[in-house]
Amino acid sequence: MVAVAGLSVALTTGGCAFQGVNSLPLPGAVGRGSDAKVFHAEIANVAMLEPNSPVMINDVVVGSVRKMTVKDWHADVEFSVLPDVVVPENVQVSVGQTSLLGSMHVALKTPLNEQPHGALAPGTVIPIDSASTFPTTEKTLSSLAAVVNGGGLGQIGDVIHNFSIAMSGREADFRDLLTRMDKFVTTLDTQRDNIIATIRSMNRLASTFAEQNDVISDALVKIPPALEVLSKQRPKFVSAMQKFGTFSATVSEFSGDSKDDLVANLANLEPAFKALADVGPSLAAIIEYAGHFPFTQSFMDRSIRGDFYNLFATIDLTVPRLKHSLMLGTRWEQQDAGLVPTYGDPTYLNYTYDPLKTGVAAPPPLSGVPQGELTMPQAPPPPANIGPVLPAVPPQPMLGAPQAVSPPADSSSSIFAGPYGNGG
Structure with missing residues (x-):
């Protein structure tokens, strides 16, 4: 009688919507407590899915299906899970077959190669784009039968x-x-790593090209006019290349003809380069001294206060001064050359360029000329010996130097200039 009464109550409660025992919450179903989390999923095809079917995450039952309704030509599946189960935000719903006998379940999973993140709020509706249905046993067998009977499997022989x-x-x-x-x-297989690296490099290159899309488009627009200009200048380019070829042939011929002379000149430059290399350690000091000539760095550090100094210098490059100083020891020296006094000479303060300060001397009387006759004064005769223009006696040769061969006695030529003979 109790069973009949319970059944009557159930029928009265369900009314005309009763669809069997599965439409009622069965005892032992997972995730049916008052604190369970309820979600909705839109699925295009639920196959043989029934209420009270299990809900699994990683093949572990975490809840069950509550009810299913039709909404906009697809199924709206309401399911609940245990309160301590976290459903990620990127979840996907799949309707699968638990066994070959036709038992179905709802699987919650994340997309392939994607880690779960976030937590889905209770009451959220999972869209139809994130739902799918696995093939059932009936569909698999029917497809295989179509292949075997009407497909190409019969012609495999x-x-x-x-x-x-x-x-x-x-x-x-x-x-x-x-x-x-x-x-x-x-x-x-051996080159697999290289192939993968090449594909990744091409991917980076393609990404770079994609980032420079505007620049590449602009370049493609500007390159054709530039190519047109180059095409118009083609005769000039050809002429320039021909002339460059002529120049190259000339340089090659010149280099071949002057090879020996060039080698000889380089060999002759070796002593100069060697001497320059020998004084190399002193070049730094010389260059440093050239910036503040004639003062030394020690003098500047001790005597000059400030960041500048004034220098007044007189450089005498007249020929007498050069003969009396720089050319001493050569054939052009002249120690008694008449010099214009300069700073430091004893007679500098008594020397003047003003002709009014040189004094006036009366001319000597003319002897043997009658008074009243005006005659031009005769120029005085030249002195008997005006002295050599250049040294009369050549300087003594240095020790170890080769002796010069004297010319013959009857020779009229002389290696020394002056108004005298060879022996003078």
Whole structure:
């Protein structure tokens, strides 16, 4: 009587919507407590899914299906999970078959190669784009039957027979082909890391090109006019290349003809370069001294206060001064050359350029000329000996220097200038 009463109450409660025992919450269903989290999922095809079907995450039952309704030509599946279960925000819903007997379940999973993140709020509706249905056993068997009966599987014998005819007599060629394919696949497997690195590099290159899309488009627009200008200048480029070829041939011929002279000149420059290398350690001091000539750095550090100094210098490059100073020891020296006094000379303060300060001397009287006759004064005769213009006696040769060969006695030529003979 109790069972009949319970059944009557259930029928009265469900009314006309009763769809069997599965439409009622069965005892022992997971995730049916008052604190369970309830979610909705929109699924295009629920197959043989029934209420009270399990809800799984990683093949672990965490809840159950509450009810299913139709909404906009697709199923709205309401399911609940245990209160301590976290449903990620990027969850996807799949309707799968638990066993071959037809038992179905709802699987909650995240997309492939994507880690779960966040937590889905209770009452959230999972959209239809994130739902799918696995093939059922009935669909799999029907598809296989279609392939076997009406597909190409029935003609597999003909395919094998024709393939055997094609290989007949060509076993060696097919064996060689398989050997080559094995080597090719082995080579590809060996170069797998390089191929992956190349693909990644090409991906980075493509990304760079994609980032520079505007620049590349602008370049493609500007390059054709530039190419047109270059095309118009083609005769000039050809002429320039021809002239450059002529120049190259001339340089090659000149280098070939002057090779010996060039080698000799380089050999002659060796002593100069060697001497320059010998004084190399002193070049730094010389260059440093040239910036503040004639003062030394020590003098500047001790005597000059401030960041500048004034220098007044007089440089005498007159010929007498050079003969009296720089050219001493050469054939052009002249120690008694008449010098214009300069700073430091004893007679500098008594020397003047003003003709009014030189004094006036009366001319000497003319002897042997009658008074009243005006005659031009005769120029005085030149002195008997005006002195040599250049040294009369050549300087003594240095010790170890080769002796010069004197010319013959009757020779009229002389290596020394002056108004005297060879022996003078």
